[in-house]
Each structure stands twice: as structure tokens, then as C-alpha cells.
Amino acid sequence: xxxxxxxxxxxxxxxxxxxxxxxxxxxxxxxxxxxxxxxxxxxxxxxxxxxxxxxxxxxxxxxxxxxxxxxxxxxxxxxxxxxxxxxxxxxxxxxxxxxxxxxxxxxxxxxxxxxxxxxxxxx
Numbered sequence: 001x002x003x004x005x006x007x008x009x010x011x012x013x014x015x016x017x018x019x020x021x022x023x024x025x026x027x028x029x030x031x032x033x034x035x036x037x038x039x040x041x042x043x044x045x046x047x048x049x050x051x052x053x054x055x056x057x058x059x060x061x062x063x064x065x066x067x068x069x070x071x072x073x074x075x076x077x078x079x080x081x082x083x084x085x086x087x088x089x090x091x092x093x094x095x096x097x098x099x100x101x102x103x104x105x106x107x108x109x110x111x112x113x114x115x116x117x118x119x120x121x122x123x
Contacts, residue, residue: 002026002112004095009117012085020080020117022095027076030102034071034078038091038119045094051078063089085121092116 008020022034035050049059049069057069068081078095095114102108 002097002099002110004097004112004114006093006095006114006117009093009119011120011122014086014121014123016085016121017081017083018085018119019082020093020095020119022078022080022114024076024078024097027097027099027102030108031100033098033100035096035098036069036078036080037094037096038089039094040088040091043091048093049080082119085119087121087123090119090121092118 003025005023006020008018010018012018031053033050033052036048037045038048039045047060048063049057049067051057051069051071059067059069066082066084069078071078080093082089094116096111098111100106100109
């Protein structure tokens with residue numbers, strides 16, 4: 001059973017920093033890709049950043065140079081360090097894992113979502 005547990009959300013003033021964590025379980029011997037999304041009240045969920053199995057990363061333009069995504073494969077955990085936070089970064093942040101295979105079998109391919117971590121940035 002694959003599970004994602006997020007932590008590290010909270011409230012901070014503009015210009016501050018927070019670090020989110022997304023710990024995955026049940027993914028031993030799997031190949032996967034991890035992504036952070038966010039959803040502000042009344043808005044659609046949007047892509048924030050991602051990290052691939054080879055460590056490659058991608059970011060939405062509005063968070064480039066402020067956010068840093070990383071993963072610790074040994075701990076099956078993805079991190080999101082958010083610096084210079086702005087009020088417009090306020091949202092529920094979700095992690096997602098896209099499993100492409102486990103034990104070399106593509107029959108395990110599936111996506112899973114975390115429960116979300118709330119981030120509030122005040123001006």
C-alpha cells in the first residue's frame with residue numbers, strides 16, 4: 001500500500017521560509033517521479049515543481065529562484081524548501097508520486113496524492 005505523508009506547513013510572514021516534506025511508503029523497488037502541486041482557495045490546482053528519478057528538476061516560473069525541490073531516495077522523501085515567500089504562495093500544497101514500475105513491472109504504474117499541507121503567507 002502506497003502512502004504519502006506531508007509535513008512542514010504553517011504560517012509565516014512575507015519574506016520568510018518554510019520547508020515541506022513528503023514521505024512515501026510502500027515504494028521500495030519502484031521507479032517513480034515526484035511532484036509538488038498547490039491549490040489556493042477558489043483556484044485550480046497548479047503545478048509547482050518536480051524531481052525525477054535522475055534528480056532532474058522543473059519549476060513553474062513564479063517560484064524559480066525561490067523554491068528548491070530535492071529528494072532523498074534512501075528515505076523515500078521529497079522536500080520543498082520555500083524561500084522569500086509571498087502572500088500569493090498561500091495555498092494547500094500537495095505532493096504526488098507517479099509510479100512507472102515496481103520490480104520491473106509496469107502493472108504497478110499508478111499515481112498517488114498526499115493529504116496536503118497548508119501554507120499561509122501574511123503580508
